[in-house]
Amino acid sequence: MLSYWEKSTLRHFDLVVVGGGIVGHFTALFYAQKNPTHRVAILERGLFPSGASTKNAGFACFGSISELEHDVVSIGKEATAVLVMKRYNGLKLLRETLGDEAIDYREVGGYEMCFELPNQERIDFFNDLLEPHLGARPYTIEPPEGYEFSTKVTRLIKNALEGTVDTGKMMAALQQKVAQAGVLTFTQSSVEELENTKKGKVVHIHNPNGTVAFYTRQVALCTNAFSRKFLTDEELEPGRGLVLVSKPHPAFHWEGSFHYHDGYNYFRTIDGRLLLGGGRHLDKPGETTLEPGVNSTIEKALKEDIASLIAPGVAVEIDYMWSGVMAFGSSKQPVIKRIDNHLVAGIRLGGMGVAIGAQVGLDLANEMCL
Ligand SMILES: Cc1cc2nc3c(=O)[nH]c(=O)nc-3n(C[C@H](O)[C@H](O)[C@H](O)COP(=O)(O)OP(=O)(O)OC[C@H]3O[C@@H](n4cnc5c(N)ncnc54)[C@H](O)[C@@H]3O)c2cc1C
Known part of the structure; x- marks a missing residue:
């Protein structure tokens, strides 16, 4: 049974973010920073985020040569460079927002293991493609020395601009940052239904205490792989x-x-x-x-x-x-879009969400602040 205070104040928001992963947290953070007087809540169905954001490997990477080769074939040279820059800039935004120390960012390099001798022309092709954007030629070939790998590993292709983060520290830093920005987070709150009203949405939640309705002007759907429930038409x-x-x-x-x-x-x-x-x-x-x-x-x-x-x-x-x-999805681009007057979505992050998550959150917050 809800109290007068819970009913009158604690269920009413300007923005409800559904999904407390990297994208949900960054969306809430950037929106709250742009709108300091607005009330913002994150609703997460798990105790911890229960998709990918606390389950990942903590690679701060933007693409090995083999992956980018596939991208060049499927989307072309220039679109591949744009994709890489989106990830690179996303990483920069992540680091600038949370700080390298807080997320234990280490620029230790990304390495692709080669089982045959790599072709220098491949490396030159991608260095030439990315140098005008990055202002650096990231890829070099190195012998696999200093490790105890099998002799099947002939060479390593190093990307000097990649690194690692501590995923747990990154999410903890993000949780602290959104709390400092005044965002309220409700965990173990699974959103079951979004209902339209004239002024916004009613967000129906199921949690261990039962079913509760929250009222909001806008909803940002940041439920990544779990978004089918709300967006039946999206390729996902x-x-x-x-x-x-x-x-x-x-x-x-x-x-x-x-x-x-x-x-x-x-x-x-x-x-x-x-x-x-x-x-x-x-x-x-x-x-x-x-x-x-x-x-x-x-x-x-x-x-x-x-x-x-x-x-x-x-x-x-x-x-x-x-x-x-x-x-x-068939494209590696995330989906960032307005669904209706009171609903936006930032989903389909693929396997490099550590790199692009902050940027997707910023784009989504901007979409709501237009
Ligand atoms: C094993 C693994 C390794 C990875 N390694 C890396 C890596 O090294 N580097 C890298 O860049 N990326 C990596 N990724 C990808 C990266 O983790 C994801 O791209 C990123 O975390 C996606 O963030 P998100 O916020 O969009 O989604 P999620 O983290 O999935 O967040 C969505 C949230 O929505 C919640 N939710 C869903 N439905 C509801 C509902 N109805 N109500 C309330 N909440 C709901 C979920 O519980 C979840 O917490 C990896 C992923 C996995 C799985």
Whole structure:
């Protein structure tokens, strides 16, 4: 049973953001900064964000050469450069807004593992393409020295401008920042229905205490892979991803964010542990799901990669394993748009939401402030 105060004041907002991931938090933050007198709330169905934002690997990256090669084929040279710059600028915005120390940003480089000798012309092509935009030639070829990888790894293609963040610290910093901006966050509040009124929307929530209606002028939908419930026409496919973290081992002394198999697989170190993940390409139908869970085929393949590629001869014990859900479409561009007079959406972040999430939040906040 709600009190007079809860009914009269605490359910009324100027903006309700549905979904408390990276995009939801940045949307709320930038909107609140532009409209300091407005009341803003984030409604998140999980105790923690339950999509991808606290499940990811913390790669602050904008594209390995193999991934960008696919992009050039599908969208062309210039559109690929625009896509890279969106991610690069998103990373800059993330770092400027939260601060490198707070998110433990480390510019340790991104590395693509090569199993054959790489072609210098490929590297030159992408350096030439990106240099006018970045003011730098990010890619170089390096020998795989200083690591204990398998001899199958012939070379590494380094991207000097990529790095890593601590995902937990990044989300904690974001939560603090939105609270400082006056945004109220309600967790364990699953939005079940958005109802239209003349002045805005009624947001119907289900939480452990029952069902509650919130009233707002605007809603920002930041529910990424889970948006079908509200946007039936949007092209949106869920893609689950798996992450494994080992126990600490002296072998994991190096830093860097590493990719292989066209970016589908990735690994790094964290606190003397190996973190690796990906492998979605090994069972795409099985991973096209919104449900959390561990795909045993992919788990087995990732463990085999530790033994055969990343740390041969090292006795690696897995300490943590989890999954998260991303959202994909035929284009790698996120969907940022107005749906009706009182509803906007910022969804379909793909696999590089750490890089573009802040920018999507800013674009969405701007859309509401036009
Ligand atoms: C395993 C894995 C590894 C990844 N690694 C990286 C990486 O290293 N670097 C990188 O850049 N990106 C990575 N990503 C991608 C990145 O994490 C995502 O692109 C980004 O987190 C998307 O943010 P978001 O806010 O759009 O979505 P989400 O984080 O999914 O947030 C959406 C939120 O909406 C909530 N929600 C859904 N429905 C409702 C409802 N009805 N009511 C209330 N709340 C609701 C969900 O619980 C969720 O918290 C990875 C993703 C995964 C899964």
